[in-house]
Amino acid sequence: MKKINRRTFNTKLGQGLAGSVLLTAMPFACGMSNANKKLGIALVGLGGYSSGQLAPALMQTEYCRLAGIVTGTPEKEKIWMDRYAIPRANVYKYENFDEIAKNKDIDIVYVVLPNSMHAEFCIRAAQAGKHVICEKPMAISVKECDAIIAACKKAGVRLSVGYRMQSDPYTNEIKRLVREQPFGAVYYVSSDAAYISSGNPDQWRLNHSLSGGGALMNMGVYAIQSNIYGTGQNPISVSAQEFSTRPEYFKDTDETITAQMEFPIGAIGNLFTSHNANANRLFVSFERGWAELNPCNTYGPLAGRTSEGKEIRYPHQSQQKLQMDDFAKHILLGTPNFAPGEMGKRDMIIVEAIYQSIREGGKRIALNLGEMGIVKV
Amino acid sequence: MKKINRRTFNTKLGQGLAGSVLLTAMPFACGMSNANKKLGIALVGLGGYSSGQLAPALMQTEYCRLAGIVTGTPEKEKIWMDRYAIPRANVYKYENFDEIAKNKDIDIVYVVLPNSMHAEFCIRAAQAGKHVICEKPMAISVKECDAIIAACKKAGVRLSVGYRMQSDPYTNEIKRLVREQPFGAVYYVSSDAAYISSGNPDQWRLNHSLSGGGALMNMGVYAIQSNIYGTGQNPISVSAQEFSTRPEYFKDTDETITAQMEFPIGAIGNLFTSHNANANRLFVSFERGWAELNPCNTYGPLAGRTSEGKEIRYPHQSQQKLQMDDFAKHILLGTPNFAPGEMGKRDMIIVEAIYQSIREGGKRIALNLGEMGIVKV
Numbered sequence: 001m002k003k004i005n006r007r008t009f010n011t012k013l014g015q016g017l018a019g020s021v022l023l024t025a026m027p028f029a030c031g032m033s034n035a036n037k038k039l040g041i042a043l044v045g046l047g048g049y050s051s052g053q054l055a056p057a058l059m060q061t062e063y064c065r066l067a068g069i070v071t072g073t074p075e076k077e078k079i080w081m082d083r084y085a086i087p088r089a090n091v092y093k094y095e096n097f098d099e100i101a102k103n104k105d106i107d108i109v110y111v112v113l114p115n116s117m118h119a120e121f122c123i124r125a126a127q128a129g130k131h132v133i134c135e136k137p138m139a140i141s142v143k144e145c146d147a148i149i150a151a152c153k154k155a156g157v158r159l160s161v162g163y164r165m166q167s168d169p170y171t172n173e174i175k176r177l178v179r180e181q182p183f184g185a186v187y188y189v190s191s192d193a194a195y196i197s198s199g200n201p202d203q204w205r206l207n208h209s210l211s212g213g214g215a216l217m218n219m220g221v222y223a224i225q226s227n228i229y230g231t232g233q234n235p236i237s238v239s240a241q242e243f244s245t246r247p248e249y250f251k252d253t254d255e256t257i258t259a260q261m262e263f264p265i266g267a268i269g270n271l272f273t274s275h276n277a278n279a280n281r282l283f284v285s286f287e288r289g290w291a292e293l294n295p296c297n298t299y300g301p302l303a304g305r306t307s308e309g310k311e312i313r314y315p316h317q318s319q320q321k322l323q324m325d326d327f328a329k330h331i332l333l334g335t336p337n338f339a340p341g342e343m344g345k346r347d348m349i350i351v352e353a354i355y356q357s358i359r360e361g362g363k364r365i366a367l368n369l370g371e372m373g374i375v376k377v
Numbered sequence: 378m379k380k381i382n383r384r385t386f387n388t389k390l391g392q393g394l395a396g397s398v399l400l401t402a403m404p405f406a407c408g409m410s411n412a413n414k415k416l417g418i419a420l421v422g423l424g425g426y427s428s429g430q431l432a433p434a435l436m437q438t439e440y441c442r443l444a445g446i447v448t449g450t451p452e453k454e455k456i457w458m459d460r461y462a463i464p465r466a467n468v469y470k471y472e473n474f475d476e477i478a479k480n481k482d483i484d485i486v487y488v489v490l491p492n493s494m495h496a497e498f499c500i501r502a503a504q505a506g507k508h509v510i511c512e513k514p515m516a517i518s519v520k521e522c523d524a525i526i527a528a529c530k531k532a533g534v535r536l537s538v539g540y541r542m543q544s545d546p547y548t549n550e551i552k553r554l555v556r557e558q559p560f561g562a563v564y565y566v567s568s569d570a571a572y573i574s575s576g577n578p579d580q581w582r583l584n585h586s587l588s589g590g591g592a593l594m595n596m597g598v599y600a601i602q603s604n605i606y607g608t609g610q611n612p613i614s615v616s617a618q619e620f621s622t623r624p625e626y627f628k629d630t631d632e633t634i635t636a637q638m639e640f641p642i643g644a645i646g647n648l649f650t651s652h653n654a655n656a657n658r659l660f661v662s663f664e665r666g667w668a669e670l671n672p673c674n675t676y677g678p679l680a681g682r683t684s685e686g687k688e689i690r691y692p693h694q695s696q697q698k699l700q701m702d703d704f705a706k707h708i709l710l711g712t713p714n715f716a717p718g719e720m721g722k723r724d725m726i727i728v729e730a731i732y733q734s735i736r737e738g739g740k741r742i743a744l745n746l747g748e749m750g751i752v753k754v
Contacts, residue, residue: 187573188654196564196664239739241616245643256645258637266622268633268654272647277565279662285654287573362616362739 039328040067040105042090042130044097044121045113046076049135053299054112055084057320063328067105070097097121101128108327110162111135114210115217119144126151126159131331133324135162137221138344140212142352145345152341160327160337161344164319165225166375167326170293170302173312174284175377177291178232183307184287185265191226192272192279193219193297194256197249205275206253214253216354220273221347222297226282227261227269234346234369235261235269240354241362246276259354336377343373416705417444417482419467419507421474421498422490423453426512430676431489432461434697440705444482447474474498478505485704487539488512491587492594496521503528503536508708510701512539514598515721517589519729522722529718537704537714538721540602541696543752544703547670547679548606550689551661552754554668555609560684561664562642568603569649569656570596570674571633574626582652583630591630593731597650598724599674603659604638604646611723611746612638612646617731618739623653636731713754720750 041064043050058066068090069080077091090105100106109125110133111118119139125132132152138161139145152159165171178186194215197206204210211217228234240259244250255276261269272279280295289307296302300319304312323339330337346369353365418441420427435443445467446457454468467482477483486502487510488495496516502509509529515538516522529536542548555563571592574583581587588594605611617636621627632653638646649656657672666684673679677696681689700716707714723746730742 188569188571188649188651188656190567190569190649190656192565192567192660194565194662239618241637241739241741243637243639243645245639245645258635258645258647260618260620260635262620262622266653268620268622268635268649268651270635270647270649272565272567272645274565274645276643277645277662278664278667279565279567279660281660283569283656283658285571285656287655290655362618362741364618364739 038063038065039107039131039331040065041108041110041133041324042068042070042092042100042106044070044109044111044125045117046071046073046080047112050112053318053320054110054324055080057318057324060318060321061325061328063325063332064108068092068100068103070094070100070109098124098128100125100130106130107331108133110324112162114204115140115212116210119148122148122159123151126155126157129155129157131158131327133160133162133327134341134344136344137212137217137351138341138348140217142345142348145341145348149341149345158327158331158337159341160330161339161341162323163225163339163343164323165222165297166229166338167322168300168302168319169314169317170296170304170312171229173304173314174282174291174293175229175232177286177306178230178284181286183289183291186231186263186267186284186286188268188270188285189227189230190270190281190283191223191230191296192281193222193226194272194274194277194279195219196278197275201249201251206250208252211253213351213355214250214255215273215275216254216257216351218275220257220259220271220351220354223259223271223273224347224350226296227271228374230282230284231263231265231267231269232374233263233265233267234372234374235263235350235367236369237262237364237366238350238353238357239362239364240357242358250275257354257358259357336375338375338377340373340375343375346373415440415442416484416708417442418485418487418510418701419445419447419469419477419483421447421486421488421502422494423448423450423457424489427489430695430697431487431701432457434695434701437695437698438702438705440702440709441485445469445477445480447471447477447486475501475505477502477507483507484708485510487701489539491581492517492589493587496525499525499536500528503532503534506532506534508535508704510537510539510704511718511721513721514589514594514728515718515725517594519722519725522718522725526718526722535704535708535714536718537707538716538718539700540716540720541700542599542602542674543606543715543720544699545677545679545696546691546694547673547681547689550681550691551659551668551670552606552609554663554683555607555661558663560666560668563608563640563644563661563663565645565647565662566604566607567647567658567660568600568607568673569658570599570603571649571651571654571656572596573655574652578626578628583627585629588630590728590732591627591632592650592652593631593634593728595652597634597636597648597728597731600636600648600650601724601727603673604648605751607659607661608640608642608644608646609751610640610642610644611749611751612640612727612744613746614639614741614743615727615730615734616739616741617734619735627652634731634735636734713752715752715754717750717752720752723750
């Protein structure tokens with residue numbers, strides 16, 4: 001099915017088909033050989049995000065469905081099989097995961113493991129001939145991102161990063177304001193992505209060998225994304241500072257980081273990320289007004305407003321539903337990939353530059369990203 | 378009159394009298410020898426802030442009044458005399474300003490000149506035996522602040538900085554939330570103070586010898602103030618970065634500066650100030666909620682809200698009226714001085730540390746401010 005879809009709906013043709021009339025009229029009609037009209041997704045890693053967000057979202061998706069699971073915890077197998085009517089044949093352990101290559105029910109593998117395991121499992125998924133969604137952050141180094149991208153390219157499969165905000169209507173309204181400029185050009189963008197971490201000090205997010213980093217890896221990528229879609233451009237420099245106020249808890253990973261970015265248009269970006277404060281905001285200052293989201297990247301409902309006093313408001317939808325459907329449509333219909341691997345790699349280049357700046361006492365690091373990872377729609 | 382007031386209403390007695398019943402019952406009754414019940418203010422420098430804000434505010438003040446002017450522009454003399462019924466005897470030029478010492482109509486001198494002239498005229502006002510309000514920023518160096526404070530102390534006159542926000546109800550609601558902690562302790566504070574400068578490139582604010590600095594001197598002190606009242610503490614460190622995107626316009630002064638602060642309680646502060654972006658915001662993130670003002674230090678009306686969805690709203694009043702009345706009450710009744718000289722000096726210490734950090738590539742500068750300039754009410 002994948003091959004037929006990729007052949008039949010290449011990007012050019014798919015974009016021609018992307019009008020809503022056509023989509024409504026014949027969403028799955030063209031050349032689909034599989035009786036099951038939805039692409040099958042296998043979740044790799046059944047932690048809180050899979051159980052609390054992705055699996056419920058996959059009950060609502062229109063273009064894909066929860067078809068399989070991959071878990072290292074035997075007790076979870078029966079629970080998930082029962083709850084989501086997953087056949088035994090679609091249940092894998094990490095050890096026999098590669099056998100998924102033979103499973104025609106599975107079109108997409110969604111890797112939801114700790115950050116340091118992303119690269120291995122994304123590459124194995126690609127080698128198994130499956131399309132790949134890699135949860136954010138894409139990996140723990142640019143080198144790993146490159147390896148994932150290369151593996152997907154070699155295997156001829158599509159690759160997306162779990163950036164649900166790229167499919168979210170609030171985010172897209174900000175992008176529209178940036179693009180259409182009703183308030184003029186962007187001069188300043190500020191994004192905060194932070195929450196107070198507490199509880200189990202042994203959680204993997206606080207373990208550097210599993211997470212690859214702390215607040216910056218986990219929440220900072222949201223702030224980076226917000227700065228970028230808040231200007232519509234990639235930064236040309238970044239500088240950063242690290243703060244530690246609870247070292248007894250954050251023993252192994254960064255607690256709080258501030259960063260600054262310069263953009264080609266002349267806009268300045270200010271970023272804050274932390275595992276020791278609650279803040280979830282985006283503010284875009286245009287020449288003649290502003291727009292803000294608060295919260296801007298929680299699971300929602302989000303909220304926003306503009307300097308005109310207008311609320312930004314949409315009916316709440318699962319962002320994960322939108323995200324996974326967008327990727328399935330990209331595969332099926334050739335619509336844009338809103339979060340391609342190059343976007344995840346670009347953000348990891350910025351993450352590495354932020355850590356470098358911190359190591360070098362706040363030095364401004366030049367970035368040569370060009371249009372890397374920017375999706376023009 | 379000043380001496381009688383200072384003797385009669387010393388701080389201790391004044392605080393005893395500060396209850397609203399007493400204030401209402403006998404606002405000017407105690408020991409006032411002057412038939413004119415309001416303290417006379419002379420404005421030094423009749424630029425846009427004096428004409429657009431201070432003079433109109435002095436038409437509304439209850440404890441002080443516009444009694445005199447000091448100007449270097451002869452054409453302005455008659456206009457102001459006519460408009461505000463100022464007698465010729467209360468009109469001074471910079472050259473004969475010191476003769477104001479003999480003028481019993483003038484109790485307070487408000488210095489509204491370009492920053493680099495603050496120190497000279499504040500010191501001359503103090504030497505003339507007048508109480509002093511010095512517009513912000515207090516001066517262009519800590520050394521100058523010290524000289525102003527010393528001159529006022531020596532002359533036995535009161536000194537205040539033109540920090541109108543310290544008398545503003547929105548600001549004071551933030552202070553209350555910080556003090557009373559209905560949302561818990563502060564973890565993060567973010568303040569932006571910026572506007573897009575345009576027009577006359579020869580304006581004094583863009584001339585370093587007159588302004589002592591650009592965005593940081595003009596707007597940055599608001600962001601510093603917001604960070605400090607947003608935590609209720611003085612910072613223990615600051616780091617900063619400077620950005621320049623329009624060097625052809627900002628030839629002589631800083632255009633955009635970001636800064637970060639650490640506070641003793643463990644909170645982190647993030648600051649943005651610019652003459653090349655519009656942003657006027659304060660966000661305080663507590664353990665269990667947040668409060669924000671936007672705008673937070675324009676002339677108003679201000680607006681604010683909390684994470685509970687509650688609007689922060691007060692009837693709009695002239696901040697300058699509140700500020701000047703507060704200082705007059707401080708003199709007359711011994712109520713607190715909400716913006717003492719030590720507060721202006723503290724902020725100038727931070728300003729100098731920010732410039733130092735920028736010169737040293739973003740180095741974190743330790744600050745030893747203790748409680749300097751903090752007014753506990």
